[in-house]
Amino acid sequence: MNSHEKMLGLLDLFDGAEDAVTVTIDEMHERLGYTRSTLYRYLKTLTDAGLLTSLPSVGYMLGPRIVELDYKIRMGDVLIRAARPVMEELAVQFRGIALLCRRYRFDVLCVHQESGTDAIHSGYDRGRRRSLLHGAASLSILAYLPDHQLRKFYGEDPAPFAAAGLGGTLKDVKGSLREQRQHGWVSTAGDVTPGVTGVAAPVFDGRSEILGSLSLTLPDARLQSKTLEEVAERVVFCAGVISKTIAYS
Incomplete structure (x- = not known):
């Protein structure tokens, strides 16, 4: 160096x-x-x-x-400015906590949070970093990681991938992530925080490369499939709005 x-x-x-x-x-x-x-x-x-x-x-x-610098980022970050209005609406509509996360190396960093409920409190505050392998907000980013970066990430330590239920080989991991991409969204129950459900969708930059994710945390670990689909549809829509705003900004 x-x-x-x-x-x-x-x-x-x-x-x-x-x-x-x-x-x-x-x-x-x-x-x-x-x-x-x-x-x-x-x-x-x-x-x-x-x-x-x-x-x-x-x-x-x-x-x-x-x-x-943190203040200037919060006030001027194009991603946060694009996401804040839809996050506020999403959190209030479903009485949950909306999280905006962005990829940071081989981790995920929370950059903004909006709450529409007092029933739960998220410890995933702005500035907190978490693994790419746990939680809906993380997995929805991992699914779109470029192939060469996924290989590097997996090569550093395959064991956590298997522990996260993604597969015992790189081929298996790619298969699991392919299914998530086809689904368009990810949901987890109690993966990071017990007793809650997380629903997340990817957010892309102007070159259609993965930038981060929009997720909604709900105070129920056993949502009915119809309710889950309704929530997921809205999260995907809002994530798309953010991506389009970024692309045209």
């Missing part, structure tokens, strides 16, 4: 475990192996840019510039 990549690598220390909110110089030195002089030089640059900040006896944490 060059020096810029090494410096940005410091930000990766705050990735992963949700309780990893502060990191000390000693921890950075142990985990990255950089000399202390190099660490201090990188930290000064990142702190001056507002990407990191520090408190005595506590350590370094993400800085105020991150908060500012």
Whole structure:
């Protein structure tokens, strides 16, 4: 890695475990192996840019510039702006929680949430990352992952695919995902949160490549098939509206 990549690598220390909110110089030195002089030089640059900040006896944490950038993303993100109106309508119509997620590497990141009920509360808040292998919001993205990326993802560790019920071989996994694409939507019951049903459909960018998903979480793990079909039809429609808005924006 060059020096810029090494410096940005410091930000990766705050990735992963949700309780990893502060990191000390000693921890950075142990985990990255950089000399202390190099660490201090990188930290000064990142702190001056507002990407990191520090408190005595506590350590370094993400800085105020991150908060500012998050606000600008929420206000200006084309995907969120396109999705917010239909998400509000969807959540109120079915008294559920609408989630907008986008693909992030081989994970899924929640970027927006709208609630139309007090019966359930989603812990999948904005900024939380989850596996591509669990939950309707994730599986509806996984189904459209480009073949070369699916191969790479599967090759890293096939075991979780089998544990998720997608198949014991890459061929089996592709078959399972093909069925999901043909269906047009994905539903799961209690896969991530016990006692709820998730229904999701894919969202595409202007080149018809998978961008993310729109999902609706409902406070019932045993929806009747007619009700499930009705919900799924509406979720697919709303996801299509978002995709078309993105394509023409």
